[in-house]
Amino acid sequence: MKKISALLLVLLPLIAFSQNNFKVIDSVLSVYDQGVVPGVSVSIAKNGKVLYSRNVGYADIEANKKIDDKTLFCMASVSKQFTAACIVMLEQQGKLSLEDKLSKYFPDFPEYANTISIVHLLNHTSGIKDYLALSMLRGHDNKDYTNEMVEDMLRVQELDFEPGSTFSYSNSGYWFLVRIIEKVSGKSIIDFAQENIFRPLKMKNTQYTYDPYSVKHMSRGYVETDEGYEVEPQKEYLIAGAGVVSSAQDMQKWLFEMHTQKKFGTAFWNRMLNEEFYDLGNNNFSTKGLFTGDYYGVKRIQHGGDVDGFHTVVECFPEQGVTVAIFTNNDNVSVYEFNKPALSSLLNLKYKKEVKKEVVQAEEPPIFDPVSETDLKQYEGDYGSDLGLFFNVSVKDGVLYVIQKWDGGGYPVVQTGTNKFKIDGDPIFFEFIDINNGTANLLKVNQEDGEYVFERDYQLPDFDDYLGEYYSKVLNVNYEFYIEDGLLVFRPQGVDEVHVATIKEKDKATSPWGGLSFVRDSEGFITGFLLSHERARNIEFVKVPVTE
Template sequence: MKIVKLFTLTFIFNILISFNIRSQGFNENSESTIQFIDSLANAQYPATEPGLTLLISRNGIPLFVKSYGLSDILEQYPLTENNVFAIGSMSKQFTAVGILLLANEGKLNLSDNIKKYLPQYNTHGKDITVKQCLTHSSGILSFTEKEGFDSLFTLTLSKDKMIEFFENDDLLFEPGSDFSYSNSGYLILGMIIEKVSGMDYNQFIRKNIFEKAGMTNTYFYGEENIIPVKAIGYDGRGISTYKETSQFFSGWTEGAGNIKSCVNDLLSWNNFLISGKLIPEDLIQEAFKPNILPGGLNSNYGYGWNVTMLEDKKIIRHGGAINGFLSDAVYLPEDKIFIVALSNNTGKSPDKLTDKIVLKILNLNSADPDRIAYDKNSFDLYEGSYEVQRDGGRLLKNYTNDKQCRFIFVENDSLKLQRTGGGLFTLLQYDKDKFFIESSDKRFEFVRDGDGKVSALDVSSYPVTFGLTDLCIRSDAERPKEREIITVSQESLKNFEGEFELQPGFNLKIFTENGELFVQATGQEKLKLYAESNNKFFLKEVDAQVEFIQDKDNSVNKLIFTQGQQMECIRIK
C-alpha cells in the first residue's frame, strides 16, 4: 500500500534526525570507532536503496543510532529510527521467554512431553519435550525448508492444517541427540503458550512482555494497517531490481517469526529482560546457556538465542530473515553492550556488519588470519571428499535427500575446495590442519583420528558459529570430472549477444569482450561462459549452465538457464 506523501519539511526533518550519536562513548577511541562503524554501514547501504537502522548501547543507554537508505523506494522516504521492520526469527526469544514465564508460574515444566499440551500431535512414538523444542534438539524438521511450502506460505490455514503439513514426516534424529534449527518447534511452542495460558499467542506476548517492557512501537504480522511508520520489505539486488515482497500468512510465523519492531523498542526489551523484572535471574542465565548434546557437543544455542564464546567473551545473539527483511541483535553481557540492526533489504546481510562492529568494539582482529606456508606433507591426507551434514544450522536432510560433498584437491601447488554445485576456492593455511578462504568468514579444520589420519572436515564461521559446526565426514564420493572446453566461432558468439529476462526486473545480459562470451545478471558482476558445445555453456564460479535455443534461421530468442532448476529466459533486447 502506498504511503501518503508528507510535507517536504517533515521529509527534511527525518533526514536530520536519522543520525543520532548519543553523548557516551564506547571506549577511549570512541570517535574513531563511530567513524569506522558509520563508514562500514554507509558503504553497505547506499542512500538510494532499501537500507538499515542501527543502534548500539552500553549499560542500556543508546550511544549510536543511525539510519541508512530508504524505507520506501517509490516515495523515496528515508529510514529513521522509528521505522518498524519485520524481525523474523528474532521473535523466537519472545516465545522462549513466554514459555519461561509459564514455567516460573508452575504452569508447565520444560521436561514435559509436548503431547501433554498437544495430545493429537504425531511424535512418532517418541518423547519430545518442551526444552527440546526450545533448543532445536527435537528432531522435528523445519516446515519452511520442506518441499511444497512455497505454495502455502501466503494461504490462510488453520493451525491443525499447518501442523498436518509437517508432523507426519520422519524425525530427523532421536529427540535430544542432535541439533537442527526448526521453525516448526517454535510454532509448536506458540501453540503450547495458547493452550496453557488460555490466551491468544499475540495477546499473551503483548500483555506479558510488550506492555511491561514499554514496547509501544511493536506489532505482529497481520497488524500492518495500524503501524504508523513502517518500512517496506524488498528483495533483489541492484536499484532497478528491488521489488516489494509477498507477505507470509501470519499463522505460519506465529511463535517462530511474527513480530515487527523498531530498534528503540528492542533496546527496551533487552534492558527489561536483563533487569530480572520479568523472569528471575536463574531463568535468564538458563536461557543464555548453550544446550549440551550427548558426547559433550556444544550446540551453541540456548532458549531462543545463539550463545557462543569469542576469545573469553560471551556472545548472545539472534538474527532473523523473512520476506523482505533481515535482522540481527547481539548482546555482550560482560561489556553491557547491545547492538541491533534492522534491514528492509534482503540483498545485503546485516550480520556481516554487526560481526565487524563486535570485533571493533572488542579490539579483536577483523581481517583474515595471518597466512602460513602450506604443510604440503599433509596434502595427501587432506585430499578427498567430505559429505556435508548440515547447512545454515539445519541438517541437510531437512532440505534434500541428495548427497552433497566438499571436495578437497591439489591444483597448481595450492589446496582447493569445491562444494557440490558451488564455486572453486583456494584454501589458505593459518595453523596446523586449519585453513580459511580469503575475505570469507568460513574456517576449515581437518580432523584426525587416533592414528593421525584425516577423518572429517569441520566447517565453522568467524567470529560466531550458528548452532553446531558442520562436521563433514570423509566419504568415497568421486569429484565430478572437469568439463571439456571447446572453441566456438566469433560469429556464433556474436549471435548469442543480447538481454534475456529471467524474471520481471531481473535480466541476464550476454555479451562478448576480447573474443570471449560473458553473462552478467542485473546488479551483479560479469562471469565468463565456457563452451561445451556450439550452443551450451557453463560457468566455473558456480554450478550453472546456459543453453541458447536457436530457431531454424539460427536466431536466438530465448535461453535456458540452469542452476538447480531450469529457467527459460526470453530475449527482450
C-alpha cells in the same frame, strides 16, 4: 557463461580504534545513505545507554519516508526468543514444565510425540521436519498456510532423528510452542507477550502481528529486481518462528534486561540462558530461541532473522555490557557486514576492511612460444561437464574460437601462455590440460565466480531410467522428471519453476532442494526415490506407473 568484470579485493591496513570511536561503522553505513534505496538501522548501547544510533535509507520508497528511530522492521527469527520467553514464564507460573511431552498438548499426534519434550522444541532438537521446508518441497508459498494446514502436514511426517540426539533448525518446533502458549494461557500469543514482556519493558513499538504492514511506523521490505525495488508481501495466517515487529531502539530495552536481569529476575534468565541447552560444539550452544558462544574470544548471546525483504540481528555481550541491534529492509544487504565494524571499538577488535576495486588487467608479457595454426588443432573439439554446459573449440584463419553450445555465443581467444588463452578484454581464462598424443582432453575455465573443468567428448548420463512421475504421500504432491536442454530436471506438478537434478553417480543426484537417492527393484527398475533436504530428510516418493 556470464562475463564479469575483474575485481580485486584490497585489504587495507589494520587499524586499532579508540574507545567509542564509531567512524568505522559510519563509513560502512554511508554507502546506504546515497540515493533512494531501502536502508539500515543500527543501535549500539553499553549498560543501557545508547552510544551510537544511525538510520540510513528509506523505510517506504513509495511514500518517500526515510528510516527513523520509530521505524519498525520484521524481526523474522529474532522473534523466537520472545516465544521461548513466554514458555519459560508459563513454567514459572506453574502452568507447564519444559519436560512436558508434546503428546500432552497434541494427543492425536503419532507415537513419536511421547518422546519429544518442550525443551526439544525450544532448542531445535526435536527431529520434527521444518514446515517451511515441507511447504517449499510441495511447491507452495508458506504464507498461504493456516494452522490447520500445518498441523495436518506435520501429523503425517516421520522424525528426522531421535529427539535430543542432534540439532536441526526447525520452525515447526516454534509453531508447536506458539500453540502450546495459547492453549495453556488461554490467550493469543499477541496478547500474552504484550502483557508479560513488551508492556512491562515499555517496548511500546514492539508486538506480534499477522499483518506487519498494517502496523504504524512499519517499514516495507524490498527485494531488488531488474525493474527496481519491489515490496515483498509479509502477511501470514499463522505465527510460528517469526511474527514480531520492532525498532532498533525498542529492542535495546529487551537486550538491556537480558544484561541486567532486573525486571524478570535471575531465575528467569538462568532458565533462558544456562539450563537445558544443547551443545553445538566449539563452545557454542542453542538455548531457547538464542545462541550463545564466543565472538573473537568474547562471550556473546545472539540470534539473527531472515525473511524476504528483511534481515535482522540482536546481540548481547554480557561481560562488557554491550548490546547491539542491526536491522535492514533491503533483501540484498547482510546485517553481518556491519557487525564487526560496529563493535570494533567497544570490544577492542581490529577491523580489516575489504574494498572492491576495479582494475584493468595487464597483459602478460609474451614469454611463451606462440602456437601455430597446426598446433592449435590439438585443442579442437567438443568439451562438456555434468552441469549440462558444452563448448565447441575450433580454428579458423589461425585463430582459436570458443563457441558456447547452450546459446550459440562465440568469441575468439588470445594466447596468454603455454596452452593458456583468454577472451580479449574480459577476465575469462581458458587452459587446455591433459594433452596426450597431440590432443587436449580437458578444458579448464576460470572466471570470477569459480573454476570449471570440461571433459573432451563428455556424454551426459542416460536419464531415461529417471524420467516419469513420482508421488509422495507425506507431501501429497507429484513430481515430474523430464529432460530440458539436455539436463534432467524436475518440478512439482502445477509449478512453473524447475530444478536441475545433477547425477553425480549412479542413482544419486544433487539438487537445490536436497539430495535424491533413487531406488531400484530386484529387476533393476526404478521404483522411487528419497529426497533429503537439510531440514526435512528422507521423504519417500514412489514412481507412478505409466498408463496407456
